Amino acid sequence: xxxxxxxxxQRPASKQRLxxxxxxxxxxxxMEAVIREKxxxxxxxxxxxxxxxxxxxxxxxxxxxxxxSSVLKVSNGNVTGIVDRLVLDGYVVRxxxxxxxxxxxxxxxxxxxxxxxxxxxVHEGWVSDLLGELSPDEAEAMMAGMDRLNxxxxxxx
Amino acid sequence: xxxxxxxxxQRPASKQRLxxxxxxxxxxxxMEAVIREKxxxxxxxxxxxxxxxxxxxxxxxxxxxxxxSSVLKVSNGNVTGIVDRLVLDGYVVRxxxxxxxxxxxxxxxxxxxxxxxxxxxVHEGWVSDLLGELSPDEAEAMMAGMDRLNxxxxxxx
DNA sequence: TTTAAATATTTTACTATTAAAACAAACACA
DNA sequence: TGTGTTTGTTTTAATAGTAAAATATTTAAA
Numbered sequence: 001x002x003x004x005x006x007x008x009x010q011r012p013a014s015k016q017r018l019x020x021x022x023x024x025x026x027x028x029x030x031m032e033a034v035i036r037e038k039x040x041x042x043x044x045x046x047x048x049x050x051x052x053x054x055x056x057x058x059x060x061x062x063x064x065x066x067x068x069s070s071v072l073k074v075s076n077g078n079v080t081g082i083v084d085r086l087v088l089d090g091y092v093v094r095x096x097x098x099x100x101x102x103x104x105x106x107x108x109x110x111x112x113x114x115x116x117x118x119x120x121x122v123h124e125g126w127v128s129d130l131l132g133e134l135s136p137d138e139a140e141a142m143m144a145g146m147d148r149l150n151x152x153x154x155x156x157x
Numbered sequence: 158x159x160x161x162x163x164x165x166x167q168r169p170a171s172k173q174r175l176x177x178x179x180x181x182x183x184x185x186x187x188m189e190a191v192i193r194e195k196x197x198x199x200x201x202x203x204x205x206x207x208x209x210x211x212x213x214x215x216x217x218x219x220x221x222x223x224x225x226s227s228v229l230k231v232s233n234g235n236v237t238g239i240v241d242r243l244v245l246d247g248y249v250v251r252x253x254x255x256x257x258x259x260x261x262x263x264x265x266x267x268x269x270x271x272x273x274x275x276x277x278x279v280h281e282g283w284v285s286d287l288l289g290e291l292s293p294d295e296a297e298a299m300m301a302g303m304d305r306l307n308x309x310x311x312x313x314x
Numbered sequence: 315t316t317t318a319a320a321t322a323t324t325t326t327a328c329t330a331t332t333a334a335a336a337c338a339a340a341c342a343c344a
Numbered sequence: 345t346g347t348g349t350t351t352g353t354t355t356t357a358a359t360a361g362t363a364a365a366a367t368a369t370t371t372a373a374a
Contacts, residue, residue, distance in 0.1 A: 235330065235331055258340085
């Protein structure tokens with residue numbers, strides 16, 4: 001123990017980091033709530049559906065179910081349900097993988113691609129508006145910090 | 158239109174802010190996943206339960222259901238279910254409000270208080286470890302940015 | 315080649331989440 | 345005093361999320 005007195009500042013670094021985390025959570029939750037609501041109101045869709053479509057848009061050739069859940073960092077069973085509903089609505093297809101009868105590749109349909117491109121551009125505007133307070137330099141500085149944290153988190157676990 | 162040329166950098170600020178948002182999400186999701194898993198493994202509880210208990214711990218006198226959902230920024234119905242389960246397990250109680258037979262105040266039980274205090278201190282350690290890369294100055298600088306953003310979000314909506 | 319282990323996905327059971335509807339009680343006011 | 349509106353909470357129906365079990369297939373090993 002380095003501070004044997006009453007309770008002057010027991011572990012300031014730890015308290016500060018906790019405050020940091022609570023601020024981050026507040027910002028993230030607020031932004032996410034706004035984006036969810038706008039996706040619902042303007043496009044009748046949801047954030048997880050948007051996320052799946054975004055991942056598939058980045059990987060034109062499609063992704064296996066397991067790759068999709070790993071990219072999105074959610075469970076396999078979760079992705080199964082979301083993809084089921086996207087298939088129902090004609091935004092994605094499940095394609096059997098030649099040479100491995102267990103696996104399925106999920107891919108955007110043309111309709112899925114067209115709709116996503118439109119939604120993504122509007123979405124970018126929402127995000128930009130929400131972060132309007134941020135100057136480019138400030139954004140860059142904070143991103144550097146977040147990148148370091150993300151990297152250190154990747155190394156753990 | 159200010160940039161009538163091909164597509165040199167259509168709206169760089171907007172792209173940068175989008176990247177900022179994706180970094181923030183990644184960090185938040187990773188940290189949240191770790192914390193969820195630890196809460197489950199070490200304490201057999203969940204993040205929403207922890208959040209409710211944290212809110213009630215800050216408000217010793219208890220909170221109405223509606224105040225609770227407003228503090229946590231989740232829907233009324235959501236809180237109903239979480240509180241139901243916390244009541245079942247003896248961590249919180251619903252107390253009728255004198256003078257308004259519609260309302261209920263939710264409060265921590267002694268057991269709830271004791272357990273929360275213990276969990277909260279361990280939780281603080283987890284968060285501190287996850288953010289170990291962050292220097293105090295850096296944390297302070299980033300928090301200032303997040304505070305400005307949180308404030309500007311509060312003003313909108 | 316049969317068997318065992320690993321892999322890919324889905325299913326199951328449960329908690330969490332929302333929006334909207336349903337209820338009950340309080341309030342406003344003619 | 346009714347009666348219509350607002351307020352506080354729960355219920356309902358749907359999607360989302362998890363861990364764990366189940367299934368099917370592939371790979372490895374004996």
